[in-house]
Each structure stands twice: as structure tokens, then as C-alpha cells.
Amino acid sequence: MKLNRRELLAQTGLLAATAKWASAAAPAKGSSSILAKSDFPIAESQTYLNCAGWHPTPAASARAMKAYVDFKNTGQIDGRNTDSSTPVPEMFARVTRSKEVKELFAKLVNAKPTEIAYAQSTMAGESVVIEGLGLPRGGGNVVTDALHFEGSLYAYRELEKQGVEVRIAQPRDGRVEIRDMEKLVDKKTRLVAVSLVSFINGFKQDIKAVSDLAHAHGAYAYADIIQAAGCIPVNLHETGVDCAACGSYKWLMGDMGLGFLYVREDLQGKIVKSTQHGWKQYRDFEYHMFPGDPPAAAPFTYQRLPEAAGYYELGTIANSITAGLWVSLQIIQKLGVENIRAHTKPLTDRLQKELPAMGYAPMTPPDNPTPIVAFIVKDPDATIAKLKKANVTAKVVHHQLRISPSVFNDQQDIDKLLNALA
Secondary structure, three states: OOOOHHHHHHHHOHHHHOOOOOOOOOOOOOOOOOOOHHHOOHHHHOEEOEOOOOOOOOHHHHHHHHHHHHHHHHOEEOOEEOOOOOOHHHHHHHHHOHHHHHHHHHHHOOOOHHHEEEEOOHHHHHHHHHHHOOOOOOOOEEEEEOOOOHHHHHHHHHHHOOOOEEEEEOOEOOEOOHHHHHOOOOOOEEEEEEEOEOOOOOOEOOHHHHHHHHHHOOOEEEEEOOOOEOOEOOOHHHHOOOEEEEEOOOOOOOOOOOEEEEEOHHHEOOOEOOOOOOHHHEEEEEEOOOOOOOOOOOOEEEEEOOOOHHHHOOOOOOHHHHHHHHHHHHHHHHHOHHHHHHHHHHHHHHHHHHOHHHOOOEOOOOOOOOOOEEEEOOOHHHHHHHHHHOOEEOEEEOOEEEEEOOOOOOHHHHHHHHHHHO
């Protein structure tokens, strides 16, 4: 599928709503990208191939974010003064669309909106799960793998100091085999925690198999989905995973400081307890102690929200990011993650074919279904210098090169990278 900006926005109903934020643009003649490089201005100034590090924000999303900032500066929405009688929360809701954003994300990963809470980051969401399950108490063990996010591995190692045994499956040829995890899970396992897609090499874990394994032993399953949501299909209900978390600044095309936590509906507050409390968890707060207040035995009353937000959200969120996500999530869903991956697959396939012949040993399995590929580099400093000279951005850390193209990349970008490394 190939849509230009105007077709995309028209079909998603965004054209009128974002008239002040986005200008029509089509991919350049001869380009094989889904969206124009002008939709992602950074792609016009460099060959950007590090979307697994942070994904550029679409120009339309950036303009929506600016609209929010303008509202804070001027008090206007779409160039019109706000009605002074309109409550401030309602005015903010008009600009940030935070409720709709949560619904859009839930649809993207096949979950109920009531199973989604805002979180500061992926790690913040995973920490809610760790604390909510009471892992620092009661002993037992946690099973994970060495391709999980390094911050998560750190968190679980720290739990060992509090009496939780941590068992880590090691990868073979760039993948973690379920049979190796089976050897580590037993009746004392409390949580099996993995990344759906590894940030190291893009390996995609079989989350359904992991969930089934955990459940067969009375444990729970957690998935870090930050390197999956937005670039490959994710179906949380189908996999049976109990909890998941995701930041927005990678394939969701958002920004740092805001993400999502998924907790299966039947686990909320019962298995994954609420360990912190804040004003985002209730509704209908009412005082009963001032003149004119309705009478009640208590000085105040409230109703706890019967959903994920009512257990795991705390206070204010990054409103400018939700404003941008309201646009970018609709772009992603209209394009379709299947089409996004179909677009990037010839690019990553070519890299897996040509870079090994140039002396870069592959770290990613050849049949891997994600847009992230990694290779071993013998001389990291020289590789960094070559890429910098060619104005190509990819991730080089230690002796690893990671490349992650997206919707604005094309074969010409791959040419530039290969020529730089030749």
C-alpha cells in the first residue's frame, strides 16, 4: 500500500482537524518509501536508520504538539479563544485527546482501553508489575532471557538482593529457544519476563509460548513491547500475556516521557496490586465539610475508576506527547503495521544478505520478522567514523552495529549505508 499525505489524512479524518498542522506532501518521484521524507524532516538532512533508538516524529504530529503549546501560550484552540466558562480539564482534553490516544493504542495492540494505563516509560510500567506482584516479598524466582532490555535485567538482579532468584536463558545464534526457558521455569516461578522484540538484535520472541509456559506453572507473563508496537503486528489478547509495557518514542512515533501499561482486566488490583496512589485513579471526588456541600458521614467521598487507570496511573501526563500521538497513531493504523513491515522487509533482507559478505557477521536470525537487524563490527571507532563521514545514522555500540529502517526509508538509503561501510 502506498498513500501520500493528503490521501492518508483524508481517509483517517485528520485532514480538517490538522489543517493548521500539516501540509500535503507526496513521496519524492522515484522514492519507494511509504511516506515522503518531508514528512520526517530529519530524513531530508541525513540518512536516518536508527528508528529502534528513537523514531523521528512525523511533521503532522509535531504540529499537533505545537498546537498544544500554542494553546498554553495563547489560550486559543485552532485560532479561536476558548470559552471562559469551559472547565480547564475539558479544554485540555480538546487539544491533547488523551482518552482517544489510549483507545487508539489499545486497538493497535488488541486490548481493551480499560486494560491500558498511561506510564512514564516502558521500565516504569514493568516496575509497576514487579511491585504489584509483590516480587520483592515471598521469594520464588523470576525467569527472563539475556536479550531482554538491559534496564530490566538490572532491575531483576537488584531483586536478588531481596531474596528473589533470577534465572536467565542464554541466546543461541541470535535467538532464545523456548526449550531453554522450559528448563528454568518451575512451580516456584512467579514471573516470566521477556521482550517481545529484543532491542539488541531484533529477535522476536514467541510470546504465546512464553505465556503458556508461565501459566502452566502458575506464574505470570510480562512482555516489553516497545520494539514491536507500531512496526509489527501485536495481539496481546491472542498471546495470553498478562502484562505489557511500551514507551512511545520508538515505533509509535511519539516522544520520551510517556508510554502505556497493559494489565489484563481480571488481574487489576487483585493479582497486580495498586502500590502507589494518585488523583488519576478516581472520579466524582466530593467534599462534605464546607458550606453548601451535600451531607455525608465522611469529610469527602470518591469513586475509584474500575479500570487500569484506577490502579496504576498517578498524576499528570505529558499532554504535548498525547497531542502528537493522537496524530501518529492514526497514521500508523491507517498504513497498517503489516504494510509497514512489508515495506521495511526488503531493506532488512538486503542488509542481511550483503553486510555479511562485507565482513559484518550477523547477530539477527535470518528469518526474523522485525525491522531491526544487527551485526558484529571488528572496529567500532572506524565504523562510527565511516558512518559520520557519509552522514548516515545507525547505532554502533561496543562491537555491535544495529540498523532499523522505517516508513520513510528506501533502497537509496541502504545504498548509502553500504557504500559508507564498503
